[in-house]
Amino acid sequence: MGAFLLRERRDREPAADPPGHGLSLAKRVAGPDCELWLYRKANGGGGILYRVPGSHDFCAVVGTLVYDGLSGQAAARALFRDFDGRHAPYAKARGSYAVIACREGEWSLWTDQLGSYKVYADADTGAWSSSLLSLLDASPRRRLDTQGVYEYAFQGATYGDATVVDGIRLLPANGLYRPLARSFEAGPPWWSAAADYPSPRAALDACLGSAGRLASELVQASGGALDSALSGGYDSRLLLALLRAAGCTPRLHVYGAAQSADVRVALEIARRLQLTVEHTDKRRWRDPAARPLEAIVAENFERFDGLPTDGIFDHGADLATRMDRCADGRLMLNGGGGEIYRNFFYLPDRTFRPRELIWSFYSKYVPAFCSSYFDAAAYTGTLTAKLAATLGVSSRARLSRRDVERAYPAFRLRYWTGRNTSVNNRLGAACTPFSEPSLVAEALRIPVAWKHAGRFEAAMLARLDPELAACPSAYGHDFLHPPPWRRRLEEWLTRQRPPWLRRYSYRLQASLRNPLPDDCLAGRPRSEWLPAGRSTMACYFRLERINDAAVLARVASLEYLCRRYGLEPA
Incomplete structure (x- = not known):
């Protein structure tokens, strides 16, 4: 369904x-x-x-x-x-x-x-649905959740049980x-309390064993009708290696400009291994039926359940490529989550407080983009409390290094990656194999030091499929040999940056960007995309100051939702 x-x-x-x-x-x-x-x-x-x-x-x-x-x-x-x-x-x-x-x-x-x-649940009205829009159809709720609005705009998803609508919960x-x-x-915890693996070989045996069994199950259940990405990084390549070991080569695709690293690497892998990869440059894609852009956005809104991670404003490439992936009943696989085998947060091997983890990765906001509705301390404090609740600890507790690693699947994969997986499941069959608890539980036992510079995931690839591991990558080296000293040094320097300093990174980047041209989305004035009505997002944002196209697209998607359902500010 x-x-x-x-x-x-x-x-x-x-x-x-x-x-x-x-x-x-x-x-x-x-x-x-x-x-x-x-x-x-x-x-x-x-x-x-x-x-x-x-x-x-x-x-x-x-x-x-x-x-x-x-x-x-x-x-x-x-x-x-x-x-x-x-x-x-x-x-x-x-x-x-x-x-x-x-x-x-x-x-x-x-x-x-x-x-x-x-x-989603609206317990007061007695309704539950996998569709936010379906609950809004019958709900008297017409007020936004301020924290949810800012989380979606800046992070691409809401976290914890809150949504962008007050009273509708996850x-x-x-x-x-x-x-x-x-x-x-x-139910009982899905993660393991077992000790770290005693050796890299033991870790490789366990992780490749659980991942291999899952790949075989997916191949068996789908009859081999699978689609997966192939890019310049680790995760899509590891997923391909697992599927090849299970006796299946999926339909492969890559997105991006012809000269981008992902596309160049994917096509080179295809050449070396005699594979076929479908390449699409979404920026150049145009609707074959030449529909008005307003009709395309309206369809995106319905099919993507209102608020996908990247917003609803494009020329139709996002929906068209997703539908192409699941055509003929293919199971769409997403290699996202392979970071369970790497040091995703680029943090050193020590304990951290939940607030420091939020500073390190979830401080992607610019107060200057916002109206007086935004309270940076309250925003960060609420995200910190949500992270702590997800991990089952106090907001003031010190997180063990394993808890820091657990935050990636339990917080990032569940709320951010899961949003995209849920949208894909509206279109066809879809899953994200590396987010499976059985795989995550094994990965949490890998000592963090083995994950630095992608060494453990590269070792998985090298053992599983040396020919695939030997191909070039977007990192400037292959995955069959140890990472070069420059790569190791760059990552070491990143790990030394303290969390209190990292929280300013996005703001610094925003201060160096030029303004966006003429209040546009995908080449058209924003006002031409939206249903008639007064601006609700102007209560939350100083729209003319937003110079991040991704943030502006999500803010405009929120505006579209508000005008369709008459949602009011909190």
Whole structure:
């Protein structure tokens, strides 16, 4: 399925079918207490609803689930067989998904263990959905969440359980939610408390073993119909190596200008290994149907559920390339998350406070872009509290180095990468293999010193596929040999920069950028893209001062959402 909407029944009359926002209705399930609408994916896939013969029990799967190596209806049947009505059955589950189940009249709802699949809740009105727009359709809520607005604009996603709309929250992960009782029972931690690996060889054996088993499951479940990127870095190449070892070469693509490092490296790898790579320069892409740009943006808004990571303003390349990836039922794989095998935050091997981690990576904001609504101390303090809550510690606690590593999957992958995975799952089958808890738990046991300068991930590649590892990279060296001294020195210097200083990096970069030309988005005045109405974002931002095109695109996407739904400032 591409999306779902679950609502409490508060009267006897059946509700009219709500809009699908670019997705067609596949199934409707009506019970005495709840009504459930299930929508197909944009590529026509979906329809996974297992009903127990001779009973009212059922299990619906939305997103992408591989269960015990099975997919589709077989996966839903096997999962429901293992569901005891009290605990979410995670042990055999892979993917990015939500499950809505009814056993003996009791409704249950849960997401994948990491929470990469987004489910929104408006508990006051008794509605839950994988679509923010679907909740807004029926919700009386019309006020923005100030923290959520600034997080989306500056970070590309909201963190914790808050969204950009006051009162609409994200469902918790790693546990079982009872919609009618409004109760959540958390499951055991997915991460391991085991000691660090005693040797690099032991770490390689464990990590390649778990990653290889997952790759084999994905190949089996998809029948080999897979799509993946190939770029100049580590992660897409490691994913390709794992799939090749599992007996499958996926359809490959690369995005960027012809002279960009990613494209040059991907095409060189393809030449050496006799592979085919589809190259698209999105900046030069134009809609074959020559539709008005307003129509393209309106479709992006619906298909991307309002607020994708990069916003909704482009000439149609983003949606078209995603649809191309999942054509013919292909499973879209995202190599993001391979940083679990590297030192993602570029921090030294010591303890840190949550605030220092926020300073190091989540201080991408410029007070001068904002109105008086913005309070930098409150913004940072709220993000710090969200990070601490995610890790289960106090905001003033000192994080162990393993907790710092855990922040990457639990905070970054769940909320930022997961947003993109959720959008892709509206279009077709999609998952991010390196965010699987089974892989993450193994990676957390790798000593940080082995991860510096990409050495451990390169060692994985070298053992798995030496021919692929020997190809050049965007780093200026291959992955078959140790990284050169210049690379090691550059990364060492980055690790020495203290967190209190790193928090000013983005502001310094912004001060050196030129203003954006004439208030434009994708070559057109912003006012021409937006529905009529007064500016709500002007309450939050000094729009004329924003000189980061990515931030401006997200602010304009927020404006589009506000005008479509009449959302007011907090």
